[in-house]
Amino acid sequence: MTMAAVIDSRPAQAPSRAAGIARVDILTDLSSAEPIWRALEARGRFCSPYQRYDFLSAWQNHAGRHENASPFIVVALDGEQRPLALLPLALKRSYGCRVAAFMGGKHTTFNMGLWDRDFAASATPADLDRLLAGLRAHDAVDVLALTQQPLTWHDLRNPLALLPRQLSVNDCPLLAIPPGAAPTDLISSSFRKRLKSKEKKLQALPGYGYTIATSDAEITRLLDWFFQVKPLRMAEQKLPNVFAEPGVEAFVREACLARLASGNRAIDIHALTCDEEVIALFAGVADGQRFSMMFNTYTLSPHAHWSPGLILMRHIVDHYAGLGTRALDLGIGADDYKRLFCKADEPIFDSFVALTGRGGLAAAVLSAVNRGKHVVKHSPALLGLAVKLRQALR
Structure with a gap:
């Protein structure tokens, strides 16, 4: 397996068990990531359809490029170099920092990694610590801004829910079948x-x-x-x-x-x-x-x-x-027509994780901004005021 665009392959901390994360690589172009990406799609199928290679490569090649977002694809491997996870991220500068967020921008309802199903089912906080340690070792990003993530997917817990998290800005109406x-x-x-x-x-x-x-x-x-x-x-x-x-x-x-x-x-x-x-x-x-x-x-x-x-x-x-x-959702937001079909809500969360000292303030600001938006979206009075203000400014 070629790693042509790997920023270096310094190992993360040694795993505590054979199946754990032994190395974290960063790929900076889609072609290098494609074989690993498609293999995880096909093998474990523990990702949402928004994280398919064909979907996100189309976004990156067109919309992402215009947003000055560059591929920042995180691959976690075990001691035998088998991929355990792939995080399809894009890197941008914001608040004077290097911020990595999920590819797809405004066009994905759910953001996730692609995971080996067995690893995802048994992942622990220590595994996530090793993933973050591997990222810190590369010193290529200051903040992870991981928004609109489902707590579970197809009855399996999202491993990134083990990170510190907060409620996402919007809810996602859901119809269970x-x-x-x-x-x-x-x-x-x-x-x-x-x-x-x-x-x-x-x-x-x-x-x-x-x-x-x-x-x-x-x-x-x-x-x-x-x-x-x-x-x-x-x-x-x-x-x-x-x-x-x-x-x-x-x-x-x-x-x-x-x-x-x-x-x-x-x-x-x-x-x-x-x-x-x-x-x-x-x-x-x-x-x-x-x-x-x-x-x-x-x-x-x-x-x-x-x-x-x-x-x-x-x-x-x-x-x-x-x-x-088994389920159907109508996307993020509380439009009235969605409630005619979807009576429940999908629990979704955000995580803002500082990886460097410089990223600490940016992570705090991003977290506070999203908390504020969540409060506004869930208060009819504040939401009405925000809509009127937006229309007046426009």
């Missing part, structure tokens, strides 16, 4: 009837139907429509359009077209369409056990009157429940 659940167990009969009544209006349109994009041509056509309509919807809501930021459209297009080893796409696109137009579009990532929403929008035409976004969401819930998917 018990095995064999009936549709009415997930969406109430009354709500389902209301949506079916609205959908009858759309069903009268020539060529109306629910589709999951499969061909390159279909994916491209739906994305062309999305990138025309989404800026208008964001402006209507007086929200900044993150999809207009440099490199973001190219990232989304590449990731949506990327085909995984399984034959599936890195991002799934679901849509309601008719002969006349695209009516609604929801896109997200799936791994067989969970579907996680990334982005969505709906038509500007009068067909919007019939709640096509909610109708499409009902189709998506039914689709993934039929596949045996």
Whole structure:
């Protein structure tokens, strides 16, 4: 296995057991990390679909590059040089320090490492101490800013939850899907009837139907429509359009077209369409056990009157429940429509870890800023004031 871009291979502290971390390497380009990355994806499958190589390499090559974020990929190996974990981080300067955060920026709902499942299941605080010691030995970063991490993933604890942590700024609404659940167990009969009544209006349109994009041509056509309509919807809501930021459209297009080893796409696109137009579009990532929403929008035409976004969401819930998917989330944030489907919240956390003396103040500032944002987001009065202030400034 080649380590062409390894900053040096000074060993971390000696492991206390054979299966523990014996060395921590830092890779600074994607091509060097790809073999290890894909091997951990395939072998243990203990990562979220947001951490797939095809997804994050597309982000780094387009959006990340425009954000002046450089790859900072941490690989932990055991005494026999077997990868135990890979942290897909990107390095930027902030607060006068070198700050490493998860790749993906604003476009990942969940951030995680990629872990050997057996190691993750048995990881202890001492293992995390060795990981941090290995990073400190390289002296290449001052602060780890590890945000929006799930406490658990597919019923297994996230090893990074062993680090000091705090609540993330936002919650993530979650729909758990018990095995064999009936549709009415997930969406109430009354709500389902209301949506079916609205959908009858759309069903009268020539060529109306629910589709999951499969061909390159279909994916491209739906994305062309999305990138025309989404800026208008964001402006209507007086929200900044993150999809207009440099490199973001190219990232989304590449990731949506990327085909995984399984034959599936890195991002799934679901849509309601008719002969006349695209009516609604929801896109997200799936791994067989969970579907996680990334982005969505709906038509500007009068067909919007019939709640096509909610109708499409009902189709998506039914689709993934039929596949045996165990959970579904609609992304970060407490939008009202999400609560119509998701009654619970996914516990997510942030960790800000100083690795050098210079990084101590920056870690404290980053932690305090996020704590303050969490307070505002969970206080209706403060949130209302913040929204009015943001709109006034804009």
